[in-house]
Amino acid sequence: MKDFINKLYRNHSLIYKGLLFISTTFLIVYLFPKSGKFKYNFEKGKPWQSENLYAPFDFAIKKTDEEITSEKEVLTNNSVLYFNLDNTVEVKVKSEYKNQFKNIISDSISRTVSKKLYKAGEAIISELYLFGVLGEDYDFSDNKAIVLLDGRVKKEDGFFSHLIKQDAVSKVIDNSLNKYGLIQYKTNFTSLFFDLVEPNLAFDKSFTAKVLEEEVGKIAYARGSIAKETLIVSKGEVVEGDTYQKLKSLQSEYESQVWSESNYIWVLFAYTLLVALTLLMLLLFLRKYRLSVFEDNTKVTFIFFNISLLIFITTLVVNYNSKYIYVVPICILPLVFKAFFDARLGLFAHVLTVLLIGFIVPNSYEYMFLQIIAGIVTMLTVSELYKRANLFISVGQITLIYIIAYFAFVVIHEGSLKTIKWEIFIWFILSGLATLFVQPLIYVYEKLFGLVSDVSLLELSDTNSKLLKELSNKSPGTFHHSLNVANLAEASASEIGANAMLVRVGALYHDIGKMKNPTYFTENQSTGINPHDELSSRESARIITNHVINGIEIARKNNLPDRVIDFIRTHHGTSVVYYFYMQAKNDFEDVDKLDFSYPGPKPFSKETAILMMCDSIEAASKSLKEPTSTKIDAFVETIINKQIEEGQFLNANITFKEIESIKKVLKHKLANIYHLRIEYPE
Template sequence: MNNLINKLYRNHALIYKGLLFVCTTFLIVYLFPKSGKFRYNFERGKPWQSENLYAPFDFAIKKSEEEIDSEKKNITENASLFFNVDNTIRTKVNNLYPNAFTKAFSETVPKPLLDTLFSAGKEIISDLYTFGVLSESYNFSGDRAVTLLDERVEKQNTLFVNLVGQNEITEIIDKILIKYDLSQYKTTFVSLFFDLIEPNLTFDKSFTDKVLQEELDKIAYARGSIERETLIVSKGEVVEGDKFQILKSLQSEYESQIWTKSNYYWVLFAYTLLVALALLMLLLFLRKYRTKVFENNTKVTFIFFNIFLMVFITTLVVNYNSKYIYVVPICILPLVFKAFFDARLGLFSHVITVLLLGSIVPNSYEYMFLQITAGIVTILTVSELYKRANLFISVGQITLIYIVAYFAFFVIHEGSVETIKWETFVWFILCGLATLFVQPLIYAYEKLFGLVSDVSLLELSDTNSKLLKELSNKAPGTFHHSLNVANLAEASANEIGANAMLVRVGALYHDIGKMKNPTYFTENQSTGINPHDELSSKESARIIIDHVIDGIEIARKNKLPDRVIDFIRTHHGTSVVYYFYMKEKEDFDEVESSDFSYPGPRPFSKETAILMMCDSIEAASKSLKEPTSTKIDAFVENIINKQIEDGQFLNANITFKEIQSIKKVLKHKLANIYHLRIEYPE
């Protein structure tokens, strides 16, 4: 049992990666659309590229969206409107009319005229309530059919134009009075009916909507059917009109049948295999080419999390409305990975993610071509992400690539630009703007996952930071030395294409451990007193060696990133404190070199190797007397060649050619420092 526990403990990192791999695979498969994939690709107006296609089963020909929308529009525009009638209102108005009429007209009016006026008023009431008076204004077409309901029972059918609105009462009064030649009494009648007439029609919206929905539900979504073994399309035949709609119907039927029948689990298993294969390729890439990343579970988690996040966001957008698919800023992925790792890992992860998204999005080939191209442009154009102008320029280039590629695809598909959807270009612009969100996203990731980007390195390179100010106050000579090393290291890194910002920051902080005992280091001994004179060689060597351990402790206390602490750990590698070692050998015959050796480790990257070279060269250059170009060349060659002989660069991925380039830079820089002229041959 103990052996099993010990074995699990020793392999806990691999077990974690396995669990992460399985969880990410199932989460992505869960997000995938619940349908199979039609095996044929076809486009409207293009020839059928595959063999003759016969119907594999009976299926209905589905109507196109345009046909269904047209039917819905026709039903909606011609659907009957339902109004409730209050019959008591008309009776009430007729009962109140005689008294109101008597009050409105004086007794001096001759009786024959009075009878005519009374009859005109009765006719006005009759005309107003023939169909009814509306309670409010409605913006319906006059030829819309109207059904009048009395207690929800159909009473009468008419057109909306026959219903009287509030603003039409005066017109009816005027019309009747003209008929009776009584226009001079218009003001009196208007005043009379202003208080008398009450609306008796109210629009029954809920019932109208219910009836409309019932009519819409009766729409047939299919027109005709295709029997099994019927020839659908021949090879080379242009796919258009009914052919296109039949193929779309077959595709829809095929996908729905595949996912709902007994082979559901087979399709699910197939999706799982594809996703697992893609993620496995990523893990194998990390293991073979990015070992340090692979061994760090936090970084592997970070990579898998970002891939899943992009799949999740894209799925949400596709489920909402697939026309917004290009608003999703997929290019944030290579940007983030390049900021924290490198361009090759960023591009590889981006391609894997786009391949996964190909199973989710419509027009998968077009989508993958655009996104992979945009990802390549992102990797090629975005450099020095901490410079804001670079990010804006790169985002502009990415957006332009999207627009150009989409335009080319559209022209290939449609054969013209007349029907191009210009709104898609707006989605690309929005995608570009969303990509600018990468800056705050990188900051958030740094805090969540403890990673370091060039933006953070730029902040750390500020010599006004608390730790570097403390170094300049406590150990001014060491601070000046660190600045010189930083300049040499940055120039060397630029020469061989290494991370110049990282190596500069590492150089600035590599000797912060000397703050603990600053006077024990020659660059800080301004009084001429050397405390080592009172110590043994072993004690002196121990103090010198301990500045590495002290530097690591100070760095951790000040929460410096591990990438920077690596420079503190490796800048002396496993080299020997040569001066005190030789001094000890003068006094004793047998001396253990391990007592005078730095704990290491040796440099394990180009950047840490560069720092070791530059640190040694800068420190030793102070001992040069009457330097010449020849002396400087020999000086640089001797120091770096000795480091190579000691095997200090065996773990660093740096080549002899790159070391030669670094030597050339250091010789040139030292010549400039000592203001030497080039020695021309006589």
Template sequence: MKDFINFLYRNHSLAYKLILFISTTFLIVYLFPKSGKFKYNFEKGKPWQSENLYAPFDFAIKKTDDEIKAEKKEITDKANLYFNVELGVVDRVISEYKSEFKLELPDSLVTSNKTHLYNLGLNIIDKLYVNGVLDEDYAFAEGKKAILLEGRTEKQTVRYSDLIKQNNIKDILTSQLAKEGFMQFQKPFIALFFEVIEPNLSYDKAFTEKALQSDLEKISFTRGSVEKGTLIISKGEVVEGDKYQKLKSLESEYESQVWTKSNYYWIVFAYTLLVSLALLMLLLFLRKYRNDIFENNTKVTFIFFNVFLMVFITTLVVNYNSQYIYVVPICILPLVLKAFFDARLGLFSHVITVLLLGSIVPNSYEYMFLQIIAGIVTILTVSELYKRANLFISVGQITLIYIIAYFAFFVIHEGSVETLKWETFGMFVLCGLATLFVQPLIYAYEKLFGLVSDVSLLELSDTNTKLLKELSNKAPGTFHHSLNVANLAEASANEIGANAMLVRVGALYHDIGKMMNPTYFTENQSTGINPHDELSSKESAKVIIDHVINGIEIAKKNNLPDRVIDFIRTHHGTSLVYYFYMKEKEIDDSIDKNQFKYPGPKPFSKETAILMMCDSVEAASKSLKEPTSSKIDAFVENIINKQMVDEQFLNANITFKEIQSIKKVLKHKLANIYHLRIEYPE
């Protein structure tokens, strides 16, 4: 047990990566749909590329959306209208008519005419209430069927046009009076009817809608079926019409059928294999080509977190409405990784993420093509992210590529631009605007994961920062030396393709530890008094060596990033404080050499190695007397070769060719500083 614990302790970094790998895999698999996936890709109007396809099981042929829509419209148009009949209204109307007739009609009317007119009114009332009088005029088609209900029981069925509307009553009365020759009594007779007539029909909206919904629910979403073993489509046949609908039905059946517990576990297992394979490729890439990142668990966690975040957001959008899939700014991933690491890692991670998303998005080939092309454009166009204009220009280019690629796919699928979905272009624009969110996201990541981007490096390179201001006030000579080293280091980094911004910032801050005892360093001794004259060689060496330790403490106190602190740690490596060592050796030949060595570590990157070379060359160049081109060449060669002999660059991934390029830059720069002309042979 003890051995096992020791083994875990020795390999805790790998154990952490294994846990991260497993947890990320299961989180992504949890988000994936747990259904079968149709293994064939097909497009409407295009030839079937696979072998002859036979039905693997019995399945129903689904109707198209247009067919279902047409059926719903037909049912809605033919739906019955339901009206409630109010009982007792007819009896009440007749009773009021009888009593009001005597009051409204003149007594001078001849008895026979009066009786005839009285009976005419009763006949008209009977005709009005044969079907019923509506309480208001509804905007329904005249030919629709109306069902009259008495206490929820169907009384009779008529056409809606047969129901009497109140604004038609006057026309009916006038027509009947004219037919019987009683037009002279039109005014009092119509006035009488408008006093006594009451509506007895009211529209039952709730019951009508319930009946309509019941009819709509009876719609069948399938038409016919395909038996197992039936040929669905042959190789080379064009996918269209009924064949297209059968293929869509089979695809839908694969994705929606109810799976047994055994099938479910197999699908989860298969998804786990695919996801773990993709994430394993990402880990292997880091292990082989970005080992410094692989060894840093925080950075590996950061990369896996961003991959999972893109999958998570895309899954949410697909589950809500897959039409909005292109609003998700996937290109933020390569932007973020390029800002913190490099373009190659950004593109590789982007491709892995898009491959994972291909399992959950519709039209996976189209989606993957668009996103990979957009990712490549992102990597190729976005440079110097700290410049705001560059980001806006790049986002515009990414959006344009989305639009062009989508347009091409649409024309290929549909064969024309008549039905082009312009709203999709709007989604690409929204995606571009969302991509601009990368700037605040990078800032948040810097705080959460302790990473450093070019934006932060640009801020740190400002010589008006509090720490550099303090350095210029307390140790002006050191500050000037740091500026010169920064210029040399930046030029050298540009020459070999290293991170110029990082090495410049590292050079500006590498000697901040000298603020603690500025006068003990030659560049700050303006009075001609040397404090080392009062110290022993060992004490002097300790003061010189301590500027590295002091620099680290000051940097941490001022919250400088670890990547910048690395330059303070390594800019002298494990080199010797040579002057005081030789001085002490003259007194005591058995002196311990380690007492005069810097604590290290040695430079472990191209950037830290560049700083060591530039710092040594710039500092020593002040001792050159009557410099010439040949003297400068020999001087640079001697200093850097000595560092190579001391194996100071053993841990840095820098080549001999790159070192030679740096020497060339340093010689050229020093020649410019001393305003030297080319030496011509005599």
């Protein structure tokens, strides 16, 4: 049991990566659309590239969205309006009219005229309530069909123009009085009916909507059917019109049948295989070409998290409305990876992510082509991300590439610009603007995952920072030495294509441990008194080597990134404090070399190897007397060759060719520093 636990502990990093791999795979598969994929690719207006296609099963030809929308519009325009009728209103109005008629008729009017007036009033009421009087004004067309309901029972039908609006009552009165030749009594009748007339119709909005919904529900979404083994399209035939609709119908039917209950597990298994294979390629790439990243679980988690996050966001957008897919700033992914790692890893991860997203988006070929091209442009154009102008220029170039590529696709598909969707260009511009969010995103990631980008390195390189100010005050000689080493290391890194900004920052902080005992280091001894004279060789060596441990403690206390602390740990490797070692050998016969050696580890990257060379060269160059170009060349060769012989660069991925290039840079720089001047007369 103990051996098993020890084995688990030794392999805990691989176990974690395995669990991360499995969980990410299932998460991405869960986000995928729940449907199969049609095995043929076709585009409207383009020839059919595959062999003759026969119907694999019976299926219905679905109507286009335009056809269904048109049918819905026709039903909506021809829909019937339903009004509830109140029969008691007409009876009530007639009763009140009979009672109040005598009040408006003068006694001086003859009996004959009075009878005519009474009949005219009855005619007005009959006309008003033939269909009914509306209580509100409705904005319906006059030729809109209507149905009057008396307790949900159809009583009358007609058109909306038959109904009397409130403002049309006076017109009905005028017409009736004219017909009877009694227009002179208009004022009396208008005032009478103004008080008498009440609306007896109310628009039943809910019932009307319900009936319309039932009618829309009866719309057939298919027009005709295709029998099994029927030829759908021949090879080379242009896919358009009815053929295109048949293919779209087959695709839809195929995907719905594939994702049936019986095949659910198999389709899910196939998706899982593809996603797992893609993520496995990423892990193999990291293990073969970026071993330092692969061995860091935080960095692997960071990479998988970003891929999953981008797929999740794209899924949300597609589910909401697929026309907005180009608003998602996919190019943020390679930008982020380039900021924390390098361009090669960023592009590789970007391509794999786009391939996975291809399962989600419509027109996947067009989408993947655009995004891969944009990702390549991102890697080629974005340099020195910490410079704001570079980011704005690169985002503009990326947006332009999107627009040009989309324009080309439209012309290829449609053959003209008439059907181009200009709003897509707005989505591209919005995507470009969203890409600018990469700067604050990098800052957030630095805090969440403890990573360091070039932006942070630029801030750390400021010599006015608190820690470097403290170094210059406590150990001015060490600070000056660090500045010289930083200049040499930066030039060397630029020569061989290493991270110049990282190695410069590492050089500035590599000796901060000397602040604890500054006077024990010769560059800080200004009084001529050497405190080592009072110590044994072993004690002196311990103080010298301890500046590495002290430096790591100070760095962690000041929250310096691990990438910078690596330079403090490795800048002496496992080399020996040679002066005190030889002094001890002269004093004693038996001396343990480990007591006079730095704790290490040895440099394990190009940048840390460069710092070791430059640190040794700069420190030792102070002992050069009457330097000449020949002396400088021999001096550089001797020191670096000794480091090679001691195996200090065995763990660093640096080549002999690169070391020779660094030697040339250092020789040139030292020659410039120690160049001879003519002696000016006093």
